[in-house]
Every structure is written in C-alpha cells, then in structure tokens.
Amino acid sequence: QVQLVESGGGLVQTGGSLRLSCAASSNTVSSYTMGWFRQAPGKQHEFVATISANGGSTYYRDSVKGRFTISRDNAKNTVYLQMNSLKPEDTAVYYCAASRTSYSGPYPGQYDYWGQGTQVTVSS
Numbered sequence: 001q002v003q004l005v006e007s008g009g010g011l012v013q014t015g016g017s018l019r020l021s022c023a024a025s026s027n028t029v030s031s032y033t034m035g036w037f038r039q040a041p042g043k044q045h046e047f048v049a050t051i052s053a054n055g056g057s058t059y060y061r062d063s064v065k066g067r068f069t070i071s072r073d074n075a076k077n078t079v080y081l082q083m084n085s086l087k088p089e090d091t092a093v094y095y096c097a098a099s100r101t102s103y104s105g106p107y108p109g110q111y112d113y114w115g116q117g118t119q120v121t122v123s124s
C-alpha cells in the first residue's frame with residue numbers, strides 16, 4: 001500500500017504561482033506513473049498532468065499547457081506541480097495519484113493510489 005501526501009496549496013492572486021508537492025510513503029513509486037487531478041466545487045474530477053516513471057514523458061490538459069509543469073524526484077519519492085500564471089478557474093482541490101504502470105494516461109480509473117488533496121484558491 002502506498003500513501004500519498006500533498007502539500008503546498010493555498011490562496012494566491014490571479015497571475016501568482018504555487019508549487020504543489022506529493023510525497024509518497026514508498027520508493028516503489030519510482031516505477032509508477034504519477035499524476036495530478038483536480039476537482040472544483042460542483043464539478044467532476046478532471047485530469048491536470050501526468051509524468052511517466054522515468055520522468056521522460058509528460059502530458060497536460062490543454063488549459064494548463066505552458067503554465068503548469070509536472071516533475072518528479074525519484075530519490076525523494078516526490079512529485080511536484082509548479083503552477084504559474086494562475087487563474088480563478090484553476091481553483092480546486094488538487095489530488096496526487098499513482099498508477100502501478102510506467103506510463104498511464106489522463107483517466108482516473110488508471111490510477112491505484114490517491115492522496116487526500118490540497119486546496120488551491122485563486123482570487124480575482
């Protein structure tokens with residue numbers, strides 16, 4: 001069983017930046033795909049970004065391309081989401097997820113472990 005703990009959320013003004021972190025309890029995640037998802041009030045879970053096990057492949061939802069960057073440090077069992085140029089529509093609870101495959105796509109069902117989420121609020 002892998003536990004994921006997110007941190008780094010908070011309140012920021014439009015145009016600001018935040019860096020989310022997701023720390024895993026086991027170094028087995030070094031062979032897992034890691035992803036970030038988010039859920040805004042009244043909306044469904046949506047994919048944000050994913051990174052392959054070796055960090056060589058990344059994939060983003062269109063609305064965050066050029067603004068968000070996903071990265072990982074397998075030595076620290078940690079994945080990051082750098083969020084720049086934040087917009088009010090980025091406001092959501094952000095969840096870290098892990099898939100027991102070396103590369104997975106944008107579908108929540110492909111992920112086996114989830115964190116508890118961290119709130120990101122962007123004020124206008």
